[in-house]
Amino acid sequence: MIHYIFRRTLIAIPTLLVISFIIFAILDLAPNDPTGNLPMTVPPEVRAKIRSSLGLDEPMHIRFGLWLVQFCVNEPLNLLHEGFGISIGDAENRTRILSWATRSPVVDLIIQRTPQTLWVVGLSYLFGILIAIPIGIVSAYRQYSWFDQVGTFISMVGFSVPTFFTGMVAIIIFSVQLRWFPMIYDTTLVVDSWQNFVSQVKQMIMPVAVLALYNASQLSRFMRASILDNLNLDYVRTARAKGRSERAVLLIHVLRNSLIPVVTLIALGIPTIFSGAIITEQIFRVNGLGQLLIIAIEGADIPLVQTLTFIFAVLIVFFNLIADVVYGILDPRIRYD
């Protein structure tokens, strides 16, 4: 297994290099301009100066090389320096990846925004899983019962109605009409008292619920299908024939086997937590990574877009590996070595 993980990691390096180059090339070739959003009163000579102050005069391969060095060498060293006080080399004069719109280090922006995304999107993912698994089990076991029908209907709605719509509906009902929850996420709130904790929970309920509905509807369908596949298999008949209770058959034999594909799916979905829920974060004004990405794209803030998308690529490659490993652990029939 160790050998397998090692081999996969080695393969990942060239893959990621190619990915980073493709991202860079696409962003570079796109007809996008960081000065494009400036007011028209800013004359072209000034725009040219701004572009050159951002380093856009250099040819593409130099800019790519610079970014790569900054991302792979300077930024990790800087993290060591700031996080643990270990300085290697000239820590003061090291150049970092600077965002064009904010002129601040990209990594600092990402670090600032990661907690909110993990809390809101991560919790919604967790709740989604917790809701989806029981619903999937019951729906499959009582196939075509009223519970299954209602469950199917709700998950179809949750799956097919986009979050910007459910989010809007939630805001209109719970913020505008009932006034239960705030519609604007207060990102300056520090949870240091019971009262602030309550406000934090209140402001998280809507975004988390909207996303949890979406995640749960997807997963519950998979769970249901996976259980249905297993229920008709021979080992289930054997277990029943042995005289085990229905409860044991379902929750021990069937559930464990049906979870294998679902767990893989969950692992593969984890990177999407980091990439945030672009639309939901935008609607509720949660200052997460998804919102950061969309603002960067709109403002043609290429270093930020490049760094964020590349981090997502790394996470996807990494969690693919995790999924494969977990698969091997869950299913003894699968061996990689």
Add this chain to the structure above:
Amino acid sequence: MKYIISTLLTLAIAVGIASPVQAKRGSDGQLNLLYWQAPSTMNPNLSGGTKELEASSVVLEPLGRYDENGNLLPWLAEVIPTVANGGISKDLTTITWKIKKGIKWSDGSALTADDAVFTYEYCSNPDTGCTQSNYWNDIKSVKAVNSRTVKIEFTVPKPFPYAPFVGYNAPILQKAQFDGCQGAKAQECTEQNFHPIGTGPFKVVDFKPNDVIVFEANPNYRDTSKPAFGKLVFKGGGDAVSAARAVLETGEMDYAWNLQVEPEILIKMEQGGRGKVVSAFGTSVERLMVNFTNPDPSLGDMRSEYIGGNNNRNAHPYLSDYNVRRALSLAIDRQVLVDAGYGKAGKISCNVLPAPAIYASSANDECKTPNVAEANRLLDAAGWKRGSDGVRQKGGVRISILYQTSTNSVRQATQAFIKEMWKQIGVETELRNLSASVFFGGDISSPDTYQKFFTDIEMYTNNFSGTDPQTYMSNWTCKEMAQKRNKWGGNNMPRWCSPAYDALSAKMSISSAMKDRIRLTKEMNDMLMQDYAMIPLIHRGNVSAHSNTLSGVRMNPWDSELWNIADWTRK
């Protein structure tokens, strides 16, 4: 004289409104502002975006700024320098500003003329990449005469020298703070750019880029009873509709900026009774640019190029005909466009320069009422006959227009309306929209920028900041034509060239008497309008909303909307 009296009158009224009995500093608690575009920096010199200018205007202040009627007010300066009071030299090449006594930065140190000199050096350094550098044009030197006097010397006579240190584009930075941040270093001074020290009513406590800014009252602000609010939260992000909702329906926020929302939605929200929608009209005009050169792709390199001196040898096949241009303008029912897309945020405009009011011409009001019959008659008379498909043509040239603009729901609706209106006069229109960052981006390798203008008609809004139209009106001189040779860097997109217009523009740059400037400006505007170099559609205003509990808001199209935030109070 009339102008001066009316200015004084409005000033007197403004001062009268602005000085009610004030409570203590910070007595009104917290003020919440919502800008659906989030500021990404607090340094206005590194981002020309309005959102950053607005955010920084509560901290950084200029020597002079505009009130809501476009009058120049002394802000950190004692008076506005003029030729009459000796502040501007007779030859119009120097201006001397005197800073008020006792102004302090929020850290307690004194504001001096050196700070002003430094601000000029900071922005004029080419490596800084200063987005406001056009406010510092034609300057020979900026010197500190003494600790409270700044003298600016220009390389050319400046009849209107109020660009440096005026308005929210050119405020003063603290030298002590930004000293190490000049030139290429400007990019790396994150701490300074996020937390600039200012003289304004508030100081930055916490800045989260692209998200939220927390301010508190500046303890060293010059008026000890202001600001009434102790804390200011400037939240950014989201979209315009929900921003309007947060003020007008839920009341979570006190002020929401730039509400580009369908008019009927805004009206409905306002009926909730929690807040008020306010608008102010600056110089923005949504207009159709008419291409005077031939954009035919088969011309290759000569596409949309102006060839020949005063005689256009690459003329547009049908738009070079005056009758066609006039007919296109006559056929448009502008009121329909206002009602459908703008509501309180728009008014019909027949001028490319509709404001300040003293410059607005009334000679072009023909466009206010559409006249399809007259448009058809003009085209018939000029020999443009309807073909079997209903499209007019002459000598094998069909009037089939390619009409481009940026992607934006209001613009696309406007396009669709205009297409229908032009159909009535036998003109075929193909619509096209491009992402704003491509269309307005200056990428010279892209054929789709508004500068290249490789189509027949294009639509966008342009304006000028401040109140003086000289530079703006010089945009349509011959040498400003956006061409291959200047890498499409000019401002004359229609490639409309008239020696008579150039002469007026030259005259404007040496006339300092107000009445001459007004006359010249009107003349230039009328020339452009009557030759249909551009077809103005809508005079666009800024729309914001504020809570009913907030008083003191005076929407200002000439400067920051937050220009008088020190006077805002809670009812």
